[in-house]
Amino acid sequence: MKLDEFFVTGEPLIYGGMVAIVLVTSAIIFILTYFKKWKWLWQEWLTTVDHKKIGIMYILSALAMLFRGGMDALMMRAQLAVPNWNFLNAQHYNEIFTTHGTVMIIFMAMPFLIGLMNIVVPLQIGARDFAFPFVNAISFWSFFFGAMLFNISFVIGGSPDAGWTSYTPLAGAAMSPGPGENFYLLGLQLAGIGTLATGINLMVTILKMRAPGMKMFQMPIFTWSSLITCFIIIFAFPILTIALALLTIDRIFGSQFFTLTGEGLPMMWANLFWMWGHPEVYIVILPAFGIFSEVISTFAHKRLFGYNAMVWSIIIIAGLSFLVWVHHFFTMGAGAFVNSVFSVSTMLIAVPTGVKIFNWLGTLYKSKIEFSTAMLWALAFVPSFVIGGVTGVMLGMASADYQFHNSYFLIAHFHYVLIAGTVFACFAGLTYWYPKMFGLKLNERLGKWAFWFFLIGFHVCFLPQYFIGWDGMPRRIFYIMPEWFTLNFISTIGAFGMGIGFAIFIYNVYYSYRYSPREETGDAWGGRTLEWATPTPVPPYNFATLPEVHQLDAFMEMKEKGETTFEEKKLQPIHMPNNSGKPFIMMLILFFASFALVFEWIPLAAIFLAGGFIMMIIRSFDYDEGYHISVAEIKRLERERRGLDHE
Numbered sequence: 066m067k068l069d070e071f072f073v074t075g076e077p078l079i080y081g082g083m084v085a086i087v088l089v090t091s092a093i094i095f096i097l098t099y100f101k102k103w104k105w106l107w108q109e110w111l112t113t114v115d116h117k118k119i120g121i122m123y124i125l126s127a128l129a130m131l132f133r134g135g136m137d138a139l140m141m142r143a144q145l146a147v148p149n150w151n152f153l154n155a156q157h158y159n160e161i162f163t164t165h166g167t168v169m170i171i172f173m174a175m176p177f178l179i180g181l182m183n184i185v186v187p188l189q190i191g192a193r194d195f196a197f198p199f200v201n202a203i204s205f206w207s208f209f210f211g212a213m214l215f216n217i218s219f220v221i222g223g224s225p226d227a228g229w230t231s232y233t234p235l236a237g238a239a240m241s242p243g244p245g246e247n248f249y250l251l252g253l254q255l256a257g258i259g260t261l262a263t264g265i266n267l268m269v270t271i272l273k274m275r276a277p278g279m280k281m282f283q284m285p286i287f288t289w290s291s292l293i294t295c296f297i298i299i300f301a302f303p304i305l306t307i308a309l310a311l312l313t314i315d316r317i318f319g320s321q322f323f324t325l326t327g328e329g330l331p332m333m334w335a336n337l338f339w340m341w342g343h344p345e346v347y348i349v350i351l352p353a354f355g356i357f358s359e360v361i362s363t364f365a366h367k368r369l370f371g372y373n374a375m376v377w378s379i380i381i382i383a384g385l386s387f388l389v390w391v392h393h394f395f396t397m398g399a400g401a402f403v404n405s406v407f408s409v410s411t412m413l414i415a416v417p418t419g420v421k422i423f424n425w426l427g428t429l430y431k432s433k434i435e436f437s438t439a440m441l442w443a444l445a446f447v448p449s450f451v452i453g454g455v456t457g458v459m460l461g462m463a464s465a466d467y468q469f470h471n472s473y474f475l476i477a478h479f480h481y482v483l484i485a486g487t488v489f490a491c492f493a494g495l496t497y498w499y500p501k502m503f504g505l506k507l508n509e510r511l512g513k514w515a516f517w518f519f520l521i522g523f524h525v526c527f528l529p530q531y532f533i534g535w536d537g538m539p540r541r542i543f544y545i546m547p548e549w550f551t552l553n554f555i556s557t558i559g560a561f562g563m564g565i566g567f568a569i570f571i572y573n574v575y576y577s578y579r580y581s582p583r584e585e586t587g588d589a590w591g592g593r594t595l596e597w598a599t600p601t602p603v604p605p606y607n608f609a610t611l612p613e614v615h616q617l618d619a620f621m622e623m624k625e626k627g628e629t630t631f632e633e634k635k636l637q638p639i640h641m642p643n644n645s646g647k648p649f650i651m652m653l654i655l656f657f658a659s660f661a662l663v664f665e666w667i668p669l670a671a672i673f674l675a676g677g678f679i680m681m682i683i684r685s686f687d688y689d690e691g692y693h694i695s696v697a698e699i700k701r702l703e704r705e706r707r708g709l710d711h712e
């Protein structure tokens with residue numbers, strides 16, 4: 066293979082990207098070397114098995130991916146701003162909407178939420194860590210290297226260009242030759258291992274490691290939403306794994322599962338993809354519901370209204386999410402009866418979702434609302450999400466969908482749900498739990514600026530798209546007709562508004578790090594659930610002494626009774642797992658194996674795969690028993706972080 070087949074050439078934007086990658090990488094290497102931080106990076110982060118640090122790494126990576134996916138979005142919106150413009154050519158546009166969609170869903174939304182779950186769930190249930198901390202590290206590195214594999218396609222080999230749904234036969238070897246689609250298949254496969262493992266890990270954690278006394282219906286609502294999400298993951302991800310594997314075998318080894326020749330079934334891919342894909346959208350929506358519920362009840366200073374109804378509606382939504390996948394291709398031609406069944410099941414989802422909306426409103430009703438930044442995100446979510454939901458019901462009507470199908474109406478709908486639901490929730494959750502993670506609050510004034518830019522930009526960007534869709538503009542086109550100009554131009558302005566909002570958000574992280582006062586109470590907002598019972602930043606063992614739970618909102622009870630999680634008399638040495646470099650190395654090896662497979666270098670891939678197996682064998686002989694934190698050390702840490710020393 067020649068070098069110019071290996072690197073992507075011929076596009077000024079991509080050369081720019083290459084230069085940027087080289088510059089940023091060299092800068093990072095220089096800074097780490099100059100400040101002698103390599104050892105620190107390895108010991109504190111790359112080898113950590115602490116759920117809080119893993120969570121932080123998830124969120125940092127997800128923010129980087131939001132930046133990448135956002136740049137893709139802005140480039141697309143720039144191209145679509147004016148008719149007959151050649152900022153991007155058709156091929157490049159195809160690649161960008163593919164990577165944008167994939168990055169946003171797989172490498173941004175899901176990891177962001179899993180990152181928050183990592184940090185918050187063990188704290189909310191009064192646990193010391195995940196059930197399997199080592200597996201948790203494996204999960205993270207599998208996501209991280211999967212994301213990296215997918216992202217380098219941009220400069221090495223070429224990006225996938227068949228859409229984030231990767232429909233066959235378009236995505237098959239005949240119509241999409243070259244490494245692009247292989248990057249998609251193997252990047253998702255590598256990351257998928259970790260997601261499935263997290264689902265199992267977190268489920269076991271929630272079911273088995275709750276604080277003494279905590280019953281299922283005393284769990285905080287975010288923990289509930291995480292638990293249900295884990296169930297969805299466990300049932301949905303194996304479908305994706307199989308589908309990806311079959312298409313990989315089709316492409317690389319010449320089988321005929323999804324081809325038009327050789328009696329393959331191209332629509333089978335669409336079915337398998339959406340049997341995973343529709344539940345996937347609930348994987349990124351249900352935890353968001355959980356976050357909003359926590360934020361709303363905290364800042365309404367009220368118990369969550371209709372907690373039981375909330376839990377049951379999450380469960381029902383999760384169940385229904387597996388029964389609606391055909392609404393993604395009503396035009397397949399399955400016939401009126403099949404379409405009707407899936408149309409009805411789709412619209413049924415609106416019922417439990419409506420229940421939740423009324424519960425949030427019920428919580429707000431006659432309450433004293435505190436308009437903090439996190440609360441603003443939650444308040445803005447409710448009406449915005451309703452717009453997305455109602456238009457979803459419209460799309461769910463099979464007959465109407467023949468008209469809306471693959472138009473901008475659809476683009477507007479799913480951005481309304483994904484951004485107002487998931488992205489707002491990520492920002493709300495990050496702002497809300499930030500003090501737990503870093504021991505200081507984000508600046509409220511900057512936070513509000515970011516919020517307003519993003520919120521207004523969001524509506525300006527996506528509301529017009531419903532009308533462009535009605536006007537007949539299809540999705541996935543790179544040239545617009547002159548009559549679609551005005552609304553498209555407005556939409557693009559909105560997109561840049563969101564970009565500014567995001568930039569302010571990131572600046573806020575830097576600003577707060579420099580200027581925000583340290584948060585010493587541990588209970589930054591007057592919280593109701595157990596995570597606020599720990600000092601900030603949370604010590605490695607989470608709880609010095611485990612609380613005992615008798616009711617929902619366990620921390621409220623503790624505050625009333627004057628209890629603490631630091632009872633000096635009850636302290637005992639705490640057992641902790643040791644750090645380990647194995648998860649990182651194992652996944653790095655699998656990364657190389659996948660990379661070799663992308664380029665169809667089969668012997669090399671086999672060697673690396675064998676390396677991965679050897680790592681697993683080595684790990685199975687690992688008798689590392691961890692270590693204990695002494696009582697004296699616990700006392701020192703707690704006193705320091707609770708600010709008890711300078712009294």
Ligand code: HEM
Pocket residue numbers: 135138139141142162163165166167169170174227228229230476480483484487488526539540541542560563
């Ligand atoms: C930040 C503002 C965003 C803007 C301006 C934006 C814009 C766009 C545009 C212009 C398209 C291509 C439409 C087409 O040509 O068919 C698109 C597609 C898509 N977007 Fe976004 N987007 C944004 C955020 C997001 C987020 C947060 C998510 C998910 C969490 C997301 C998921 C998707 C998906 C799945 C597609 C479909 C890709 C495909 O057709 O294969 N977007 N977006």
Ligand SMILES: [Cu+2]
Pocket residue numbers: 342343346389390392393
């Ligand atoms: Cu769906």
